[in-house]
Amino acid sequence: MKNHEGVEIMNDIKFKVERQVNNLLLGYEVLDEEGEWCSIMPSGTKRKGVFSVKHHGALRKRQYSGVNDNKNGTEIFKGDIVKYLDWSADPKVWEVDEIDFVDGSFCLSKNIIDISITVMEVIGDIHSTPELLEKEKSE
Numbered sequence: 001m002k003n004h005e006g007v008e009i010m011n012d013i014k015f016k017v018e019r020q021v022n023n024l025l026l027g028y029e030v031l032d033e034e035g036e037w038c039s040i041m042p043s044g045t046k047r048k049g050v051f052s053v054k055h056h057g058a059l060r061k062r063q064y065s066g067v068n069d070n071k072n073g074t075e076i077f078k079g080d081i082v083k084y085l086d087w088s089a090d091p092k093v094w095e096v097d098e099i100d101f102v103d104g105s106f107c108l109s110k111n112i113i114d115i116s117i118t119v120m121e122v123i124g125d126i127h128s129t130p131e132l133l134e135k136e137k138s139e
Contacts (some may be wrong), residue, residue, distance in 0.1 A: 084120035
């Protein structure tokens, strides 16, 4: 895919769009084949343009990492909470962490690990299920 300037884009540029008030998923904003922004509703309906604050209220946009989880193929977005296999531990253990964007790449927030090289599963996100991280901190 190329952007509007004709530059090749390596990963799909995609944002998950949610209402801040109730975490309701409104849909996704993506760059189409012509490099134009369009919105895709949860039903799959596609339209030109992006979601507006005027029509939907305060919005939260979380960027797609370009990586899907290994268990269900679920797309991984910034702010998702994942269960991942910690290869550095002996014996290897499952940990829980948040997906972040640091120094130009997506990684786990407490273990700066490239998310494309580890086994993981999306189990929630920091807005809808923050207790998943709190539980991990208390253990």
